[in-house]
Amino acid sequence: MKGVLIVNLGSPESPTPEAVKPYLEEFLMDKRVIDLPYWLRALIVKGIILRTRPEKSAAAYQKIWWDEGSPLIVISERTVQKIKPQVEIPVALAMRYGQPSLKKGLTELYQKGVTEVLLLPMYPQYAMATTETIEVLAQELVGKYFVGMKLEFFPPFYNKQGYIDSLAAVMQQGIEGFDYDHLLFSYHGVPERHIKKTDPTKSHKKIIDGEYCCQPDTPPAEKCYRTHCFETTRLVAEKLQLNPDKYSISFQSRLGMDKWLEPFTSDRVEELAKNGVKKIAVVTPAFVADCIETLEEIEMEAGKSFKENGGEVFKMIPCLNDEEIWVNTLSDWINDWTKK
Ligand SMILES: C=CC1=C(C)c2cc3[nH]c(cc4nc(cc5[nH]c(cc1n2)c(C)c5CCC(=O)O)C(CCC(=O)O)=C4C)c(C)c3C=C
Ligand SMILES: [Fe+2]
Secondary structure, three states: OEEEEEEEOOOOOOOOHHHHHHHHHHHHOOOOOOOOOHHHHHHHHHHHHHHHHHHHHHHHHHHHOEOOEOHHHHHHHHHHHHHHHHOOOOEEEEEOOOOOEHHHHHHHHHHOOOOEEEEEEOOOOOOHHHHHHHHHHHHHHHHHHOOOOEEEEOOOOOOOHHHHHHHHHHHHHHHOOOOOOEEEEEEEOOEHHHHHHHOOOOOOOOOOOOOOOOOOOOHHHOOOHHHHHHHHHHHHHHHHOOOHHHEEEEEEOOOOOOOEOOOEHHHHHHHHHHOOOOEEEEEOOOOOOOOHHHHHHHHHHHHHHHHHOOOOEEEEOOOOOOOHHHHHHHHHHHHHHHHO
């Protein structure tokens, strides 16, 4: 029997430093997130980051936490609950870090008699720190605990019609009646090195601000996070007929000293405000569910910076969350795979 495992990143159990610390440790000790030799990663994560960050992150989580729990988890659960009646096969939810774990999700499907699993990571754009780490761990778990189970990976959906249509619909709703001066597409950042590592052709070009590094639909672009972000933006801008002078791309949530994708959202928001932009709308298409990165870093922190630098209205466009159009899209994808 077929079944689907929907996977997202995960959150701490609660917004306290005690709960945030093991979550961050599991996350940042992943060699596909901080891709350094073990000893150096351990030195940086355990010796430096985990000494101060749990306290800071817990304070940020407290600002966005809901009565039912972490927004990311609650929204993911709601989405899965809405998908279930629309499909004919078992659907389970798992998180790469924290609970419900990937092993738990696979066990749930296994106990229902599922022998063929479609792994559906909730990341539109492929990245080593997100999609790849989920695929590798799922493969390992199947080999170890679920022998005979067949795994199939849903490809990154950054350019897939259903995703673009859902994003466009949510954006349209978000900017309805709002005469913005600028619309910022803020994607999660990654170190430039990650993009070079995932290039199957190992021929990645130098990255130049504002220009495509890879030609879409060519082998180097297959797993190029940056090209996927550019393509999502292009397709949704085309669909919404956005004025090219009124939108731009930036990358948020940089961690550490490496060279990360630029421009940084924090710099861009400040620069736009200083350059006279009074009304800004921000959309975060790398996240399908609202989370600390959208609710705290963008809506609260970037919003504050925008106003401190002369901006007046900061409009955060929500993620796809459990919107009907997105739930229908996911259900259609699952139903198409079921019939294959
Ligand atoms: C959307 C895709 C994501 C990419 C790419 C990504 C890369 C990446 N992230 C970190 C470090 C952190 N990310 C954190 C939170 C977080 N990241 C994503 C998504 C991507 N990360 C999500 C959905 C979330 C939210 C989780 C939630 O509970 O709401 C955090 C934890 C929060 C904090 O302490 O700031 C860290 C740390 C790295 C290093 C990285 C690429 C190398
Ligand atoms: Fe992240």
